[in-house]
Amino acid sequence: MSDLPFDTQTGLLAANRPGDNAEPMSVSELSGALKRTVEDRFGHVRLRGEISGWKRAASGHAYLCLKDDAAVIDGVIWKGQAAALAFTPQDGIEVIATGRVTTYPGRSKYQIVIERMELAGEGALMALFERLKAQLAGEGLFDAARKKPLPFMPRTIGVVTSPTGAVIRDILHRLTDRCPGHVLLWPVKVQGQGAAAEVAAAIRGFDALKPGDPVARPDLLIVARGGGSIEDLWAFNEEPVVRAIADCRIPIISAVGHETDTSLSDFAADLRAPTPTAAAEIAVPVCAELQSLLAELGLRAERCARRYQARAEERLQALVRVLPRRDALLGPQRQRADDLAARLDRALGDRLGRGRRDLDRAGAMLRPAMLDQRVARARDRLASARRLLDSLHPEKPLDRGYAWVSARPGGGVVGTAAAARQAGALTLHFADGEVDAQAGRGVERASAKAYPGKKPEQPTLF
Incomplete structure (x- = not known):
């Protein structure tokens, strides 16, 4: 027999042992229990x-x-x-x-x-704050190179904050005192569950606006919240809010808590304001100061213009003093004008004398005897021309027994025997009249017998 309380002997099949009064459990039954x-x-x-x-x-x-x-x-x-x-x-x-x-x-x-x-506890919260800060800083979200310059005078300012707190009233009051403009409020929760998601969505919503949309795209954003404990401000330390601020293309002023409060949104923003009221003061200049500055600049510009005018007058007076007098400048010209006037008078007298001499010569040539001689010479030239014209008249040789031949009908001049044979009907023109004739072969044979060999050409009448 064994000294053990249970029988340690095992067999091939499971069997009840002395003292074992429980049925075996399944694994699932044990796990459920x-x-x-x-x-x-x-x-x-x-x-x-x-x-x-x-x-x-x-x-x-x-x-x-x-x-x-x-x-x-x-x-x-x-x-x-x-x-x-x-x-x-x-x-x-x-x-x-x-x-x-x-x-x-x-x-x-x-x-x-x-x-x-x-x-x-707050120690754990600060440890989480430092860890997240180190992580985001390592990604470059807080680098100074990412900071965008703020516009000098934004036309539209977007504000991300609670619509019921004193923060929005302080911001609007300060903006109205300094330089009134157009303000767009995106209402969000700034504390508690879901606050970080709403703030991040508001920032990205403003950044998604485009020029020309029904809602004007802001030139500047203010992310603001009043003071509180680190737990109250924790929504502005959440990673979604910090990344939304870093990714936003619109310049952002972070105004979370009081001056001693610090959030990760302050590191990611383009500028940190100690309070929401200070953010409004940073966002816009003082309108009265701008008007005063413009007036001062206008006075300075006027004084500068007057100073330039006074200096120009001084330089002109200095130049006038060194310039020669008017009589000294115009004396030679006046003398030359007088000299030219005298020369003009003499030239006119000389020209008038030459004209008179020419007129006298022309008048002498117009005497009656000279005119009669010219008329006689002209008559002689006319008579010579008339005689030449008579000698060249085409009918003048007809008086000496010549005749000229034309064809019928038409009256064209016939100058050769071939043309006469071709025409057939001819007209002979004499000094005292015309005779019709008919060309035929007998005349051609007679002409050929009368002129053996080369037929003489008909002499020209001229």
């Missing part, structure tokens, strides 16, 4: 620990571990509770998680299902 026991005993717990291994699944659920110096417990935050967290968890942050402990039968592990998670 453990799950019920744990959930009944630890249905509501609050754990303080440091976050480790934080990750968010594609489903929206979040998984993490909570640890201290000696132990670690897995945790899960379902999608609805994860979206409602007031901050973005990060590894190394100490938190207080409220939920219930349960088991996960699939892995034989126990875990806490977190329903609410808060930072474990």
